[in-house]
Structures are given as structure tokens and as C-alpha cells.
Amino acid sequence: MTKVLVLYYSSYGHVRALAQAEAEGARSVPGTHVDIRRVPETVPEEIRQKAGFAADDTPVATPADLESYDAIIFGTPTLFGMMAGQMKSFLDQAGGLWARNALVGKVAAVFASTGSQHGGHEATILSTQIPLQHFGMLIVGMPYSFAGQTTADGIIGGAPYGAGTIAGADGSRTPTEIDLDGARFQGAHVAQIAARLALPDQQEEAA
Template sequence: MAAASGTPYVLVLYYSRSGATAKMALDIARGIEQVSGIEARVRTVPPVSPTSEQTSPAVPDEGAVYCTLEDLQQCSGLVLGSPTRFGNMAAPLKHFIDSTSSLWLNGNLINKPAAAFTSTGSLHGGQETTLLTMMIPLLHHGMVLVGLPYSEPDLMETRSGGTPYGASHVAGTQSDNPLTDEEKRLCTALGKRVATLALTLDSL
């Protein structure tokens, strides 16, 4: 889902180890592309290694390609996703965010809408804290944080994932739970909301 030249896009940037977060990213991208005049650009980040050796190919064997700073700089909006690691975002995503100082110095992301999504092994496995950890650097970049409003009825009905802080999924201890209908709809709604706001803010 790469944007054509000159077409504004929302960057869906995620890290996924077992595949659940990657599936959420695709549902978010579908929501973005329901909005006319903007596209989704889905990107991932490589795993990190405790050594300085290259441990992954320059281009992934499957799935989304790796994000570049230019992908982030040129986006009209951002949706950031990660599985939880002890209530925090995963190290590979944090490693990429830590490399964005040049964009911060130049103010490249100021006033662009941004949201977050996450997947956890259990219902109380740190979903909301993980979403909040992803929001902190976005605030430092001057981005406009976007959550899910309670006008989305699934927020009141879900017995799985879904929070006002962003989309979430309960993957299970073996990461084999499929996304529920409520989780899918909330992912789509989040993507659609960020895309709509991105076009609105672009026009100001």
C-alpha cells in the first residue's frame, strides 16, 4: 500500500514478532484507505541485536519493508504499533524512534496526527501503558495525539482488546488468538480517524 508520488499518506509503522501486530497494521491501513484523497504506507522495523553484526537482510523476506526516516518525514499522519514488552513498546521500535532526532530538530512532524496500537498476550498485559509509552516521543515531536472516541460502540462492548488510547488486541499466551470482530472494527476506525484528521490538518 505505497502512496503514489505526490499523494498524501498515513504511515503505519510497526514492529511485530509473532504476526498479531502486523495483522492489526493491515486493518488500520484498510481504514485509512476508506478515506478519499489519502493512502496508507505500511512499514516495519528490523529486530535489534546485542552485537554490532547485521542479523537481518536489508529487505525483509516477507511482509512490509523497513521504514526510512524519509518515510516518516514525508507522512501526513502516523499510526505506531508494537507488542508489549513489560508494559512498554518493544526495543526495535524504540531503537528506530531514537534515530529520529534530525526530524525533531527540524520540526518535521509538528502538527501531524498520530495514534498507537498494540497487541498483548493477556487482557491485562500492559495494553494501555504500552500505548502511552509510544505516545510520549510523539508528543516530543509535536504531533497531535489521536485516540478512539466512545462514539465507537465497540469500546463499550468489547470483551477482548480496544481502548480509548488506541487499538489493541489480546493475542493469547501463544499469540494464536485471531483478531475479534470488535478489534478489527476498532483498528479500521482508528485508521480512518487519523486519515481524516491528516487531510484536515494538511488543509490548514
């Protein structure tokens, strides 16, 4: 059984919607177990309410949880062209895993939500991949075999580096069906690669 974790931070629900689609895609691959978790919130509840943050009852992960998965798909909103501080804080607490090389060889992918098409969408995905490579993880993007990302018929998120959506300046846009399809594609793509990488170990155990 290949174990995949979809780990995200979401303020207004856009990244959460993509996370659910990523999980749906990963679960479509036979022999895959998928968990969805969020990183802890660092914004005080009073500010969350004033800002209109969406309620989220998804269980919270700890850095120690990451070691038990074959693949981890990270989702984050874009804040000033970078990952959200909540996600960065979570990764900063994973130094013990880094010191033990506990994540080396595991599959990783990133997806994101951005307020506008030119609000740092690709920069966020690419820069989020940097610490994952320091952990020794193997980065998976969203290849052009997902043809939806090449359409010019409307505003869509995502890039060859990972799935995504455009939330709009006021957060009123919801992920399009193409955005969600891209997330499903990436989730399945990650699960398939993780299963292939785990196959030699499974064969060795069987022998």
C-alpha cells in the same frame, strides 16, 4: 492527497494484522494514500526461528521516511508493559527529525497487542505516545464513537487511547473482528483528521 504511514513491529503477526486493518480504514477515506512499513528487526535470525517469530516481507522504513507523511500510525507489541525495543530503537534514531521540528503538527496514533488483558495494554499505548509528543505530533486515540470497545461479551483489545488486540499468553489468539474493526475505525479517524488539518494549506496553495 493525504499521505498516511502505518509503521509497526510484529513478532508473531498480531500487530501486522492490526496494521493491515488500520491501513484499510485509512484507505477508506477518499483522497488518502497509505503505505505500510515495518521497523527493522534487531533480533538475530537464529533466535527468531527458535522463538517461532512469523516471517514478514513488509518493506522496512527508515526514520527519514517519516517526514514525507501527514500522519503516522504506530503499532507495537507490549513487552513488559512498554513498546517493543525495536520500535524504541527506531524512534531513538529520529533525533535529526526532532532537531529540525520536522514532525511538528503531523498526526500520530498508536495501536498495540498484549499477551493478556492486564499485561500493560493501555500503558504501552500511552507510553508510546510520549516520544511522539516530544516530536510535536498531534495524538489521536480511538474515541467511544467506536462502540465496539464498550462490549462485555468477550475478550477484546483496544482502549480510548488506541486500537489493540489480546494475543493470549502463548500467542494463539488471533485478533477478533471487533479488534480489527477498531483498527479500521482508528485508521479512518486518523486519515479524516489529517485531511482536515491539511485543508488550510491546500486552500492557501490554490489561492
